[in-house]
Amino acid sequence: MDTISLIDIASYLPESRVSADYFAQFATSDRLAHNVMFRSPKYRHHIASDENAVDMAERAVAPLIERHGSETISNVDILITHTQLPDVPVLGTGGDLARRMGMTPDWVVDLHNGGCASFVYMIKLARQIMQTSDASTALIVSVQNSAGQFCIQSDVRARPESAIPGDGAGVCLLAKSEAAPVLGLECRAYPEFAGDMTGVVDPPRKYWEAGTGQFRIAFTESKIAKVFARGNRLVPEVAMAVCKQIDIAPSAIDTLVTNQPNRLFLRNWRDALELPVERHPDTFDECGNLFGAAIPVTLDTENRAGRIPNGSLVMMSAFAHAGDFAGAGAVRWGAAPVGV
Template sequence: MPTGIRDVGSYLPGPPVPATFFFTEEELASPIASNPLFKAPATRHHVNGERAAEMIAAAARPMFERLGTEPAGSVDLLITNVMLPDHPITGSGAETADLLGCRPRWIIDLHNGGCASFGYMLKLADTMIASGAARTALLCNVQNGAGQFFAQPKVRKSPYAAVAGDGCGVAYLSAGGGSELLGASVIHAPEYARDLGLTGTRKYWAPGTEELMVSFPQDKLGDIIARGNRLVPEAVTDVCKQIGVATEDIDVLITNQPNKMFLANWRQALGVPEERHIDSFEEFGNLYTAGVPVTFDRALRAGAVSDGDLVVFAGFAHAGDMASAAAVRWCG
């Protein structure tokens, strides 16, 4: 039986946070702040004490209510991808299952994948469902680094900080039901994994007061931008070839939301009109791992996706060590 997406859900913590939380009006008008890579969205959301599992439960419960089912007994496979796991050893999967009252056969805390994780998780879940190892799956993407990491007093003055937002997106899959998953593509480029790291002189687990920050080597920034421009169209083109359509035939394109520059470059490379490429950046900022499912859920609720639409999800992760794309024929 083909794997299908039954429904999706999302959760955004707290009230919207304005760009002035990070910079003054004068700083926001500076040349660096106007750079397309760093231009701050109007608003974003920040976690305020929520655990990742609590964010997942807040996104998933309304979805299960719409489906008329309870999580207990309805989730064979639970996959989480959390930017900052509340417990670095056990991850968030078991806590999520406990909060939702389910006992999956499989709990996978998928730490890699980043902004490409949604397509990666779709392919993994499809593989397991096709093998008969599971019949249903709950995919959970949590970005919780903006309010905990990028909001640090010194870090929040970095040009990267104001771009990030927090949120959670979930998707429920089953065998033989929902909107059929037509194909998926995952690209690995492990040679680029070390091009993203933490600044600072101490290990992240070591005691100290130094604020750590995610950063890219400045001398590789041009290469990283080029990878990002290339990888998403490459993954989307691959999945379109799998299912025998041209990229121009995509009805709705849902990508991660790093900045306006990447969004414009991707749709231009793929021949997808702007109105068919959903843009949530100005409202939610860069939601990293949660960007694709949250953007899709909001597009559904806004009526931007119709029955019969060919929907393609895509993203690239970190400094370009992974990219993914997946296609579904949406049937509401």
């Protein structure tokens, strides 16, 4: 099998940096507000009113073009995207992004499942395609753009869960190469939990139907307890499965990067893997919950700061939605900036 490497990574955060005070002014008395799942980050970034998902993806890709040249990006064989809130319900981001980038890839995949673990899932899909075809390069794109759109609706922004998400986009370039090999990947589906995440509108209607009320993701205390128990288990579980695949102990992980729903999950996951806090970076207090974009945005942030030297063993691990999917992947890092 050809070795597939993560050659480079980049990200984009919208300019609008919103403090916790913005949501505090609208907060109402709510039992859920005291739940540890909804302790607000200090900041988060919100998509601009005149910005869309493809804009964010294009801006995240820009550093890759600067470093590798426009021809490298325009000639990629595979483009896989995941967008939290598609701009048009029936249309993914891939086609328009390819148009703007001048790309004509053999594969354009707009992946909609995988949620917070979608970045790992997209890498696995791209690797599978490259190892079974002539395709030699892939561009992976993750866009989280719901925070500055439905989380700030007048009825929704008062709810405690609205202060947690932030917007951002992360991308990576994969290639057939020995430079920075993807060492192992593990993705697991748990369909029995797929119905536990729901969206509601009060009074009830389908989200696309005209009417009063604003769409939001529904939370109850019983659902939160179940999701918390699953998340605590799933992220270390898939990470340890990858460790077993590549025959290492969790202690050999130099950098663990996960999704970042809240601080408690972050603490519990590194404790489960017995890793010190300095080996588990996050961007939660600056960016909030970035869902599927959390892993690439945090990796890019740490990489640009020079905290992931080449040769490091990087583990990515995440769970999605209410626990219907989880994925982890290990990479021998090779994307450190020149001169770092």
